[in-house]
Amino acid sequence: MPAWLSLAISCFAFGVSVITAWLTFFRKGRLAMTQPTTVFLGPDGPMFDLGKNKVYLRTLLYSTAKRGHVLESLYLTLHRNDSKQNFNVWVYGEKGDLQRGSGLFVPQEGVTFNHHFLLPEDGANFAFLQGAYTLSVFARLVGQWVSTELVTIRLSISESQAQSLSQPRTGIYFDYSPDQQSYHAHLQHRPRVDPEQAKLLQMFRDKGVEL
Secondary structure (H helix, E strand, O other): OOHHHHHHHHHHHHHHHHHHHHHHHHOOOOEEEOOOOEEEEEEOOOOOOOOOEEEEEEEEEEEOOOOOEEEEEEEEEEEEOOEEEEEOEEEEEEOOEEEEOOOEEEOOOOEEEEEEEEOOOOOOOOOOOOEEEEEEEEEEEOOOOOOEEEEEEEEEEOHHHHHHHOOOOEEEEEEEEOOOOEEEEEEEEOOOOOHHHHHHHHHHHHOOOOO
């Protein structure tokens, strides 16, 4: 084999190794979020009975790099006309296994969770009134001082929906339609139940039984 051909093959192999190492170990990539399939605005608690309003969504967090990302915290901002509210208490997990967000490793394959964004305990409640809303989710990665915006969603609450939301234990769900690339709203009201009955219902839900 000619010397120049051996040199060319060696250089090519070295170049492939360098590219592979960069893609695997050195490329930072970015943290990303899929379009949430469901967004909920309404009162917190399994029976909508804990008073303060929250924002809930379900989505996949993933990394565009092989090395993944260490997520320090998530928070959400909600704009309505000239009003802005931060929901900076982050809780995530599945039914019966929710935990306060305090760090999460996000691999390239991604992780899917329910994400609950609550108001601070010492803050005032935020009423979901009529108007156009802009919902933005921000992430703070370990070692970064500036938050990264992951997704922005535009929602709308009509006058009749706002009137219904002013009633106790009533929330509004927005389900994403991929073909129309928009969210469709529907209200949900949960009547007050006896505390013992509520515990029994929650026990069944924790076991994965929907009633």
